[in-house]
Amino acid sequence: MDQFDSVVQLLDSNGSVVANSQFTSTLSQSELLGFYRDMVLVRTLDEQATALQRQGELGLWAPLLGQEAAQIGSARAMQKQDFAFSTYREHGVAWCRGVDPVDMLRFWRGTMHQGWDANHYRDYGYQIIIGAHALHATGYAMGAQLAGRVGSGEAEKDQAVMAYFGDGAMSEGDVNEAFVFAASYQAPVVFFCQNNQWAISEPTRRQSRTPLAQRAVGFGIPGIRVDGNDVIACYEVTEHALHRARSGQGPTLIEAVTYRMGAHTTSDDPTKYQLFSDVELWRERDPIKRLKIYLQTKGILSAELETQLAGEASALAQRMRDECRELPDPKPSSMFDHVYADTDINLEKQRAEVEAILIQSMEN
Amino acid sequence: MDQFDSVVQLLDSNGSVVANSQFTSTLSQSELLGFYRDMVLVRTLDEQATALQRQGELGLWAPLLGQEAAQIGSARAMQKQDFAFSTYREHGVAWCRGVDPVDMLRFWRGTMHQGWDANHYRDYGYQIIIGAHALHATGYAMGAQLAGRVGSGEAEKDQAVMAYFGDGAMSEGDVNEAFVFAASYQAPVVFFCQNNQWAISEPTRRQSRTPLAQRAVGFGIPGIRVDGNDVIACYEVTEHALHRARSGQGPTLIEAVTYRMGAHTTSDDPTKYQLFSDVELWRERDPIKRLKIYLQTKGILSAELETQLAGEASALAQRMRDECRELPDPKPSSMFDHVYADTDINLEKQRAEVEAILIQSMEN
Amino acid sequence: MAQLSIVHAINQGLRRAMDSDSKILLMGEDIGKLGGVFRVTDGLQKDFGEERVIDSPLAESGIVGTAIGLALYGYRPVVEIQFDGFVFPAFDQIVVQLARMRYRSAGALTLPITIRMPYGGGIGSVEHHSESPEAYFAATPGLRVITCADSNDAYWMIQQAIASDDPVIFLEPKRRYWQKGEVNIEANMSDALNMYSAKVLTQGSDCTVIGYGPTVATCLQAARFAADDGVKLEVIDLRSLSPIDMSTLVESVNKTGRAVLVHEAPGTGGIGGELAARLSQACFYKLEAPVMRVTGYDVPYPPSRIEDDYLPDAERILDAVEKSMNY
Amino acid sequence: MAQLSIVHAINQGLRRAMDSDSKILLMGEDIGKLGGVFRVTDGLQKDFGEERVIDSPLAESGIVGTAIGLALYGYRPVVEIQFDGFVFPAFDQIVVQLARMRYRSAGALTLPITIRMPYGGGIGSVEHHSESPEAYFAATPGLRVITCADSNDAYWMIQQAIASDDPVIFLEPKRRYWQKGEVNIEANMSDALNMYSAKVLTQGSDCTVIGYGPTVATCLQAARFAADDGVKLEVIDLRSLSPIDMSTLVESVNKTGRAVLVHEAPGTGGIGGELAARLSQACFYKLEAPVMRVTGYDVPYPPSRIEDDYLPDAERILDAVEKSMNY
């Protein structure tokens, strides 16, 4: 299984281009700059949200720190008509799908369970239950297939689906059943596993003794490992897999090897289980740093652009701070909305009760 | 993945010995004769139970017809201290564990949910929920490990566990989670998948496009395919895997390639989905026939032995017919037994109610 | 009018629904060539093709989970769970995902999925083939749970379930599958009784007896026996376990002053408890006796040779009626 | 006596149990080095080793399923489910396998497994972190379901659960985890109140108020408010949801003639329905008013910014008491 010992890398941690027999960068300078901007802003977003949680404005936050390249590289390979199914950590994916960072906060602040319209952005929102959405993604991909939107050859017609999850999720029955269904129906779905080395406090080896990408083979699905801190490789590998999917060649599992540089969530204390030396090692492999060196070396990233981007970042952070606090709390009686499509007498009675309590408490 | 294209075979369908680079038969003449007897009697048992169901004596029966070699070969490789976890079809395994065929009928007649003491025979009984017991087997194997009964090198001390299931079961989350746990803890469990080509009416390719044994690789578990109609190969391959397990080298997945020659259960109508020509093809590969030819050719199986065995078979059938009808119906109030270890007032009240109803109805 | 068994009526109902809406897909184990283990989908794959009648891998969570994805894409999946006892691997997808997607998305996402499931005992089968898991689903906000007791309801309610934008658990009383009855196939769906309404089957002044699914026939039998003794039972087919049509029940119990609730599932935690609680409250001053429950006992489903002692029968219902009348 | 938080009391209870029986194993996600996301198992892996405090792969069905195998081997696994909302992938293993193995085997096989699970809302967290799934388990024959409301019970009941040969679902009221209380750690287990008994916390003649787990504190608060108005509430901590200690409840309700049931889970299909049904029957002539339920509403758990409007509070309990008194 030698193929899984090697990890596709096109840009090493020093920002130098690496030759690869299968993949080469097809990205233009402006695309690369765009990725850089994405990663910087997404890191800003993440830091700001973490800070907002610390200030009590959010109930919880799951930082993506360290996983910017995996998320931006893969999500930027998606077409508009594709659809993303994510976990709680894919803020970078939502970002690429066009979701406003403030809308992302709604979930974590507890004002809404889904902060944006999934169909509008073709991004499913946060899923907490580990692995459950891998099946939704697979079913959605089966839908695209049934609808004749696979293998037509028309660029804007053919669709694929991205299913994001972590290394821990690889152990859940649902993810493995998703592999079964995807393989059986050859559904156009790309499973993108961010192996950030941890499922909360448990190292990846508790879930698997073999590289996770290898899991795919037994299901008859190609598996591929990519350097998850190399945004270019993540892009190319995903683009390749999505293309396969859209053109009717079936599913792929991508394992993006990365590291969770932050806490699991703002409730977590990683010092209990992470080695400082590991974190330091991975800091060397920072996804933003290496692209920055590359862009600077190539003369693509000027000091001026840097300043502009820094301004953009601080404006974003400022807007998040301002708008987070302004996010409207739901009306208490809205808890009865959308439980059912049809009206429910029982719930309408309960709604009236809640409204009466509120009036009563306002009168007191 | 070429390794999975080949299937370990030591005795071909014409009863000729086949050379294999990895495995050779270690079986004595009397062991081979024993296997032959096992298969003949288990087939008799199966036919008799099917007949009893037709006569209304059993609620249901799941025939093993065609799978005799897979079950006898594998189960005969077990040691007394090993433990078997089976589905509803492993009558041959229960047979090897020493379970009386009449006790097997209790479940199908509906007099008991478990017709024998699992701990006594070290055989778990019938499990209906597809895949659920793969986890029980894995947990049991973890228990053996924690108890220090793996890798001690003492022949009667070291234990392994057999987990039997079908090709359909390979799709269930539980079976895949069992692979995860078994690999993670290197538990001494052998997963024995009888690929009988069908999950009721669905062909194996609906579950997987790759050989099922290959599934193991992605979990870091060795996988091996064996001719499931070759009792010698089934024995040798299982014996090898059990030895690995007992000696601390971890789990194995064995795929025994066979064919379900009968209906799924007595409620099923396989003519709706099976091709007659396929069934005919597999009839040529009959597991009993080939061993018979071999034994006859070698002069091991005399006409006298044959007659003796036929007598044994018809005695068994007769005893099953007689004793099945004699199996005691449970007392109605026994439905309240063993729900809990501790007494339950609520249930005792209900028991009294049922007893009162019975007295009342006897009085009427 | 047509004389159809319940199996056949559901089959025809599915066929009619699929004819009228090409977004409707069937999914499940063995529903294609085999037509399902109870033949409910017999012939449908032949007529609608493998893309609309989909034999799935053997994985219930996978079936419901991918059905959710298909529904998100715009399809209306009708999922078959082969037997009641096999629904539990899909429990997470049903109660945590299916039930909540509309709520989670504040109405943006709709999952018009129907989950069909044969349920109940009395068929002499082995473990896990005779379960009554309805209470788990009826206790789950976001799900609808309905069940039919006759062929006409089987035919129309399956169509109503499929037409609903809510996820519906459609429970099929397997031991009544071969019970025949008149089906008004000429009607329109809008003429059929709303699937969420209870139905008064016999008028009676002495005691209200409420059953659903497989126990409705038992209740009717009890009513016939009672009538011989001059006792008039008002038998109600509950039909919908979520929502519960309280007004029909309350009206009847206020009239009779007595109620007996009948189901196969264990009493404790069953639908009967919820009904008894609600009726005891709603009819507090009208009840002449406590609401009685005649149910399966609080044990796992027993071996089939004693299932008749487990299942509510007419005697037990009449005992409860008598207890109520003499209270 | 010691002053311990509920988290700490459970931790100490686990420690004491493990000290006394080497067959006891802990299994779960992140229970080792991290000590669990709520630190309930803090320090136990360090002291008892990785073989007795086992970090498991991320698969709940796998955890419970392998625990069953370990129990068959002779161990006594104590499983942690990280949050209430994550128990459903294990539902099949819990209700179909764990609950029934003793019954299935006619007593030959024993599964002395305890499943620990933080439950309930009020912690301001995101979806799936605030569920109250107790009714599903309490409706399942073969399972026992208990919950603690104070540190002393936390300490003793976890030990009793582990000592029991029945599978026990041990529900931990997560929003009360840090509530401190006296624990009588010098006692013996046999001195502690039986885990299946309800406990009368305040004597009162006007109305019985029954809560469990996280709502017990709310009931006590209501009782204090009521006392200010001269209304005497008899607050009962139910403690065991399966079995239900009916005699304690009936005695109280027969005395007060009134009952209010309080839980966080949705009303429909909740424990309250079963209790109301039973009390309405058992206290038929003594009840002065229908049994009232104060519960979560029949909706999925709402976004946390409005969870306080969802959760029963002292006002709502007092409203129900008033309604009952004025009925």
Ligand SMILES: Cc1ncc(C[n+]2csc(CCOP(=O)(O)OP(=O)(O)O)c2C)c(N)n1
């Ligand atoms: C079914 C389920 N079980 C447990 C959890 C609790 N939990 C949340 S995140 C997590 C670890 C997930 O690890 P991984 O899949 O690697 O994703 P990562 O958090 O590293 O991105 C756990 C155990 C959950 N959310 N859902």
Ligand SMILES: Cc1ncc(C[n+]2csc(CCOP(=O)(O)OP(=O)(O)O)c2C)c(N)n1
């Ligand atoms: C969880 C679950 N789902 C569905 C079923 C119904 N069922 C019983 S056997 C079977 C097919 C099993 O096929 P396979 O695993 O290949 O075993 P085989 O019957 O061929 O021995 C199905 C779908 C079941 N018993 N349990």
Ligand SMILES: [Mg+2]
């Ligand atoms: Mg991870």
Ligand SMILES: [Mg+2]
């Ligand atoms: Mg099979």
